[in-house]
Amino acid sequence: MKAFLILEDGNVFTGTSIGSTREVISEIVFNTSMTGYLEVLTDPSYAGQAVVMTYPLIGNYGITPDMESAKPWPDGYIVRELSRMPSNFRCEGTIQDFLTKNDIPGIAGIDTRALTKILREKGTMNGMITTNENYNIEEIIPKLKAYTTGNVVDKVTCEEKRVLSGAGKRVALMDFGAKNNIAQSLNNRGCEVTIYPAHTTAEEILSTNPDGIMLSNGPGDPKECTDIIKEIRKLYESDTPIFAICLGHQLMALATGADTHKMKYGHRGGNHPVKDLKTNRVYISSQNHGYVVDTDTLDPNIAKPAFVNVNDGTNEGLEYVGKNIFTVQFHPEACPGPQDSGYLFDRFIEMMS
């Protein structure tokens, strides 16, 4: 069946429908990872977005246990070519069936390179995936322009707290849409990790007297999380060691008076160079974000840049003055992507000691 991707700027791509045939409007973002399509699909930070995979062949090892959460989260999936015959000793099915089963619409067979160039030049924009051949572009474009993602953290956070037991440090992990490998990276290092729903109060977390608090990644505009930011402010004031990743990093910055803004097209992929400003060493990082902390709005008495993006000079991490708090915009848990910065979990454990 034919499918159409209609962009806010009037561009239309015609391809083949994959997964659900449901019509969807979403923000269209691109990811440049060459492998790890399952970790991308199951990263809750993609809730509220349709993802374009720039790598031209997707699904060639099928569905494997490499999941970062229990289900796929993007609103839509856009690929050049979907493998029809996946092959891998762990393969349990096809992307096609996975998308259909989870009611996620997608489109294959379009020129994803041309699409990515549009998104890079004009910036991230909204789009519609539809199988309706009689679509009316005049009616659709105003709808696309008016569409906003809203608060998506509430959609992805866990409903109840759960514990990964361990004999080491006791970490409270705030789940704003956490990828599995954050808890796993801590648990592999012996930590007992208690995962809390996003709206747990600071009082409840602090009453358990954790050795450290981890703030997770998550979807959407950090400024939508007004209630959570208030709780994070209390965690900041508590003097408990804190490590935060991506959305968690942005929320801590907002909680302490800095500002964030939306980037032109964000960073999503497995090859983003970030420089540690203390050592001048560059790490290749896994990334998935569309917002960024404004370096100009940082109060040097509160937070100092610790990492910077080598490509565009944007902030990639902060160190909080007089506190055991450091936060990063990139993903030390990888999944997918390079594990160069996994040592940051060890640093967090040292900080808790």
Ligand SMILES: NC(=O)CC[C@H](N)C(=O)O
């Ligand atoms: N992976 C994340 O935590 C993303 C954070 C935020 N939603 C952004 O796009 O910038």
